[in-house]
Amino acid sequence: MPMTKVLPLAAAAATALILGGCATTDSGPREEFVGGKCKAEPGQTFVGQKATVATGAGIQKVTGAAILRWAPPNSALTMDFREERVTVAYDKDMVIERITCG
Numbered sequence: 640m641p642m643t644k645v646l647p648l649a650a651a652a653a654t655a656l657i658l659g660g661c662a663t664t665d666s667g668p669r670e671e672f673v674g675g676k677c678k679a680e681p682g683q684t685f686v687g688q689k690a691t692v693a694t695g696a697g698i699q700k701v702t703g704a705a706i707l708r709w710a711p712p713n714s715a716l717t718m719d720f721r722e723e724r725v726t727v728a729y730d731k732d733m734v735i736e737r738i739t740c741g
Contacts, residue, residue, distance in 0.1 A: 677704035677725045677740035685738060690729040698727055698738060710737075 681701040688694050690709065699707045704725035710716055712731050720741045728737040 675703050675705055676722050677702050679725065679738055679740045682725060682727075682738040685727075686735050688735055690727060690733045690735050694735065695727065698725060702738070702740065704740065 679702060682698045684701075685694055685698050695707050695709070698704075702725045705723035706721065706725070708716070708724055708726045710726050710728035712729070716726065722740065724741060726737075726739050726741070727735055728739075729735050
């Protein structure tokens with residue numbers, strides 16, 4: 640294969656690898672609602688329950704959060720603060736461990 644064809648293919652492969660590292664994965668249940676500023680305290684009643692779409696909807700409703708973010712075990716999360724987001728951390732058995740805003 641001529642070098643003029645190999646370089647663009649190599650560049651495309653490198654770009655795909657770099658962008659693939661930026662992709663987020665979410666193995667938890669997902670539910671989206673429209674809401675406002677998050678208040679974590681009312682959501683604490685869900686700690687110890689199973690992480691499901693239904694519990695996520697309940698958490699989002701009682702916290703008033705516009706955005707629900709699931710935090711699977713051993714996952715990296717962005718550290719940006721968003722007052723309209725509730726984050727639900729759960730363990731390997733899908734049991735909710737922590738509910739925070741931001």
